[in-house]
Amino acid sequence: MRQCLRDKIISVCDAKIAQKGEGVGLSFYAFFANRNTDPTLLMEAAEWWIKTHQLDHFEKAVKIRDMVRAGQ
Template sequence: MTPQLKEKILEVCNKKIAQKGANVGISFYAFFKNKNDNPTLLMEAATWWIETHKLDHFEKAIKIKELIKSL
């Protein structure tokens, strides 16, 4: 996983947890704007989320944060 994506995921998870609490759920789309301005990074996130970890569409932000920190 690229440092750029790792940093973005941690940033979004921390923000969502601070706003909505430890039980907030997110999908990998939360790491991107509503337009596809970086398809390579989007595919990297999708591959990591879906193929590598076989995660559900929505997962707890805290779980994603811990997975990223373990890399």
């Protein structure tokens, strides 16, 4: 996964957690304004989320942030 996507995921997760608490969930769509913003990067996030890690549609932001920080 590209570093710019890793940085974006961590930033969005941190903001959602600060806003709604540690129990907040999100999907990989949360990292994009809409699906047409950057389709290549969206597909990279989707592949990481669905294919690589087989995550549910909604996951806890804390879990996603920690996975990305750990380099998974």
